[in-house]
Amino acid sequence: MTSERWTRVKQVLADALDLSRDQRDAFVDQACGEDQDLRHEVLTLLRGDEPDSNFLNLDRAPQRLGPWRIVREIGRGGMGAVYLAQREDGQFEQRAAIKVIKRGMDSEAVLRRFYAERQILARLQHPNITRLLDGGLFDGRPYFVMEYVEGEPILDYSSRHSLTLRDRVGLFLSVCDAVDYAHGNLVLHRDLKGGNILVDSRGEVKLLDFGIAKLLTEDVAAEQTVNAAQAFTPQAASPEQVKGEPLTTASDIYSLGLLLYELLAEKPPYRVQANAPLEMVDLICERAVPRPSLLAGLAGARVLRGDLDTIVLKALEKDSSRRYSRASDFAADLRRYLEGRPIQARPTGTAYRLRKFLSRHRRGVAATVLVMLAVTAAIADAIRQGRRAGRRFEELHQLAGNFLFEFHDAIAPLPGAAPARELVEKRALQYLDILARESSGNLDLKRELAEGYLRVGAAQGLVHESNPAKAAEARANVEKAIALLEQVLRAKPSDPTATSDLARARLTLHSVSGSAGPHPTLSQ
Amino acid sequence: MADVVALLERWQRGDKSALDEMLPEVYDELKRLARIYLSRERPDHSLQPTELVHEAYMRLVSQREVDWRNRAHFLGVAAQVIRRVLLHHAETRSAQKREGYANRVSLDAALQCLERDATVDILTLNGAMERLAAIDPRQSQIVELRVFGGLTVEEAAEVLSLSATTVKREWSVARLWLRKELT
Numbered sequence: 001m002t003s004e005r006w007t008r009v010k011q012v013l014a015d016a017l018d019l020s021r022d023q024r025d026a027f028v029d030q031a032c033g034e035d036q037d038l039r040h041e042v043l044t045l046l047r048g049d050e051p052d053s054n055f056l057n058l059d060r061a062p063q064r065l066g067p068w069r070i071v072r073e074i075g076r077g078g079m080g081a082v083y084l085a086q087r088e089d090g091q092f093e094q095r096a097a098i099k100v101i102k103r104g105m106d107s108e109a110v111l112r113r114f115y116a117e118r119q120i121l122a123r124l125q126h127p128n129i130t131r132l133l134d135g136g137l138f139d140g141r142p143y144f145v146m147e148y149v150e151g152e153p154i155l156d157y158s159s160r161h162s163l164t165l166r167d168r169v170g171l172f173l174s175v176c177d178a179v180d181y182a183h184g185n186l187v188l189h190r191d192l193k194g195g196n197i198l199v200d201s202r203g204e205v206k207l208l209d210f211g212i213a214k215l216l217t218e219d220v221a222a223e224q225t226v227n228a229a230q231a232f233t234p235q236a237a238s239p240e241q242v243k244g245e246p247l248t249t250a251s252d253i254y255s256l257g258l259l260l261y262e263l264l265a266e267k268p269p270y271r272v273q274a275n276a277p278l279e280m281v282d283l284i285c286e287r288a289v290p291r292p293s294l295l296a297g298l299a300g301a302r303v304l305r306g307d308l309d310t311i312v313l314k315a316l317e318k319d320s321s322r323r324y325s326r327a328s329d330f331a332a333d334l335r336r337y338l339e340g341r342p343i344q345a346r347p348t349g350t351a352y353r354l355r356k357f358l359s360r361h362r363r364g365v366a367a368t369v370l371v372m373l374a375v376t377a378a379i380a381d382a383i384r385q386g387r388r389a390g391r392r393f394e395e396l397h398q399l400a401g402n403f404l405f406e407f408h409d410a411i412a413p414l415p416g417a418a419p420a421r422e423l424v425e426k427r428a429l430q431y432l433d434i435l436a437r438e439s440s441g442n443l444d445l446k447r448e449l450a451e452g453y454l455r456v457g458a459a460q461g462l463v464h465e466s467n468p469a470k471a472a473e474a475r476a477n478v479e480k481a482i483a484l485l486e487q488v489l490r491a492k493p494s495d496p497t498a499t500s501d502l503a504r505a506r507l508t509l510h511s512v513s514g515s516a517g518p519h520p521t522l523s524q
Numbered sequence: 525m526a527d528v529v530a531l532l533e534r535w536q537r538g539d540k541s542a543l544d545e546m547l548p549e550v551y552d553e554l555k556r557l558a559r560i561y562l563s564r565e566r567p568d569h570s571l572q573p574t575e576l577v578h579e580a581y582m583r584l585v586s587q588r589e590v591d592w593r594n595r596a597h598f599l600g601v602a603a604q605v606i607r608r609v610l611l612h613h614a615e616t617r618s619a620q621k622r623e624g625y626a627n628r629v630s631l632d633a634a635l636q637c638l639e640r641d642a643t644v645d646i647l648t649l650n651g652a653m654e655r656l657a658a659i660d661p662r663q664s665q666i667v668e669l670r671v672f673g674g675l676t677v678e679e680a681a682e683v684l685s686l687s688a689t690t691v692k693r694e695w696s697v698a699r700l701w702l703r704k705e706l707t
Binding site for chain 1: 644658659660667671674676677678688693694696697699700701702703704706707
C-alpha cells in the first residue's frame with residue numbers, strides 16, 4: 001500500500017472507530033462511495049477491532065500519574081479502580097488516593113465537568129472532608145487525585161468498637177456538619193453511604209468523594225432519559241435519584257437518614273437488588289420504611305422507640321419537601337434528643353396514611369405499564385402480520401392507538417409518572433412510525449396518524465419546555481403531523497377535519513417552538 | 525555521569541547528537557537495574573521494561589528536576605533504546621554465551637514480559653513496525669513509544685508535539701493495521 005492510499009484508508013477507519021459499532025458499516029459504505037477496494041480495505045481492518053482482544057492492549061494499571069507514583073491498588077468498584085499513590089519528587093511525604101475512571105464512561109464529558117467543577121471542589125476545606133487535589137487524563141481515562149485517608153468505614157468502626165448509641169450519634173453529627181458545610185458551598189455529595197465515610201485512628205470522621213458523583217453523571221435536567229448513566233449506589237439512593245429526577249440537598253439528607261438508620265438499628269431498612277430495577281423503584285419510592293426500633297435487636301429497640309424513630313423517618317420521607325430541609329436541622333434535632341429536650345420532628349399521622357394510599361396507587365401504575373407494554377408489542381406485531389394477511393387492520397390499529405393515548409392521559413396527573421409517560425410516548429411513536437410506513441394512499445389512516453404525532457409532540461412540548469433536545473423532538477413530531485395533513489389536503493383539498501387539524505398543528509408548532517404563546521391542551 | 529537533564533534539553537531544542545550521548549547512559553542504567561531487580565527476586569515484581577525505564581529515569585535525573593515533560597521526552601529516548609536492546613537480544617538468543625548469565629536472564633525476563641503484554645513476539649512485531657514506518661513513519665513512532673517505552677497517549681503526544689486526540693486516533697488505527705498485518 002502506498003502512503004497516499006493509507007492516508008485515505010486511515011481517515012475513514014479512524015472516523016468509523018469514533019462511532020458506535022452498529023453505525024460503522026453504514027458509515028463506511030457512505031464514506032467510500034464507489035471505491036469498493038477502499039471499502040473492503042477499511043472493513044477488513046475494522047474486523048480486528050474486538051473489544052476483548054489482548055493484541056497490543058496497553059490498558060494496564062498506571063505506574064505513574066503526573067507527579068504521583070502508584071504504590072498499589074486499594075479498591076475496585078463500578079466506576080473504576082482506586083490506587084494508593086505517593087508523590088514522586090520526595091520533597092515531602094505525601095500520599096494520595098487516585099481514582100482512575102474505567103473506560104466506557106464518557107471520558108471527555110467527565111473531564112469537561114471536572115474542569116468546570118474543580119474550582120468549587122477545591123474550595124471545600126473542611127476537617128471532615130477529604131480534599132480533591134488534582135485530576136487529569138491517563139490514556140484517555142480521567143483520574144482524580146484525592147487526599148488519602150487511612151481509616152475504617154463508619155459502620156464497621158462502630159460495630160468493631162461496640163460504640164454506644166451516644167457515640168454513634170456523635171460520629172453522625174460530624175458527618176452532618178461536613179455535609180452542611182458542603183451544601184453551604186452549593187456542592188451535593190450525591191453518593192453518601194457508609195463506604196464513603198471513614199473514621200481514622202484518632203476517631204475523626206472523613207467523607208470521601210464529595211462531588212465526584214456529579215462529574216460522572218449527565219445533568220439530569222438536560223438529559224431526561226430513563227437510562228441516563230447513573231453514578232450512584234442503589235442501596236444508598238433517594239427516591240428522586242432512582243426516578244432520575246433533579247437532585248437537591250434533600251437527596252443527601254435521605255442518604256444521611258439511611259446511614260443513621262443503619263448506625264442505630266445495625267441493619268439497613270431495606271436491601272436493594274441492583275439487577276431488579278422495578279423492584280428497586282418500588283422498594284425505594286413506594287414502600288413504607290419500617291421504624292428503626294422494629295429492626296433493631298431487643299436492647300436497642302427500647303432506646304430507639306419514640307424520638308429517634310421519628311427523627312430517622314423524617315429524614316427518610318419519600319416526599320423530599322417533608323424531610324429536614326438542611327443537614328444542620330437534622331443535626332439540631334439529634335442534639336436536642338441527646339440533651340433530653342423536645343425534638344421538632346413530628347410523627348406522621350393522617351398524612352402518613354394518605355401517603356400509603358397514594359403509594360399503593362402508584363405501584364398499580366408501574367404494574368399497568370408493564371402489562372400495557374406487553375399488550376402493545378403484541379398488537380403491533382398483530383398489525384404487521386394482519387396487514388400481510390389482509391385481515392382487520394383498521395380495527396387493530398384503532399385499538400392500539402386508543403389504548404396508548406388513553407393510558408398516557410390517565411397517568412399524566414399522577415406524581416412520579418414521568419418515566420412511565422416517557423415509555424408510553426416512545427411506544428406510541430414506534431407504533432406510529434410502523435403505521436406511517438403502511439399508510440400510502442390511505443387518507444383516513446394518514447389523518448389519524450397526524451393526530452397521533454400531534455398529541456405526542458404536544459405532550460413532549462408541554463412536559464419538556466426547558467429541555468432543548470426534547471423540544472426539538474416535539475417539533476419534529478408536530479412537523480410529521482403537518483406533513484401528513486398536507487398530504488391529505490393535497491388529495492382532498494376541502495376535507496374539513498384535515499383543515500382544522502392542520503390549523504391546530506400549526507398553532508402547536510408555534511407553541512413548542514418556544515414562543516410565549518399559550519399552550520394548546522392535549523385533549524382539544 | 526553525563527547530565528541527562530542538560531542532554532534532554534539539548535535534544536528537545538533539536539540537537540540530535542545529544543541523543544547519541546544519552547543512549548549509552550540509559551542503556552547501562554537499564555541493564556544495571558535489571559540485574560538488581562532479578563537479584564532481589566521479588567515474586568510480585570514483574571520485570572516490565574517500562575518499569576525499568578521509569579526507575580532509570582529517576583536515578584539519572586536529579587530529584588529536584590523532575591518534570592513530567594522531561595520525563596516524557598526521556599521515555600521517548602528510552603523507548604528507542606529498549607527496542608534496540610530487546611531486538612538485538614531476541615535476534616541473538618542462541619549466541620549469548622558471551623554475555624554474563626545475569627545479564628542474559630534479565631533481558632530474557634524483560635523480553636518475555638513485553639511479549640506477554642503485547643501478545644506478540646518481538647521480531648514479528650518489529651518487522652511489521654518497519655513496514656508500517658514505510659507508509660506512515662509517525663504511526664510507527666507512536667507504536668514504538670507506547671509499546672517499548674510504555675508511554676501513555678498524553679506522554680507520547682508531548683514527545684511528538686501532537687495533540688492527545690491525534691495520538692489516540694493514530695494509535696488505534698495503527699493497532700488495527702498491525703493486527704491485520706500479523707494475522
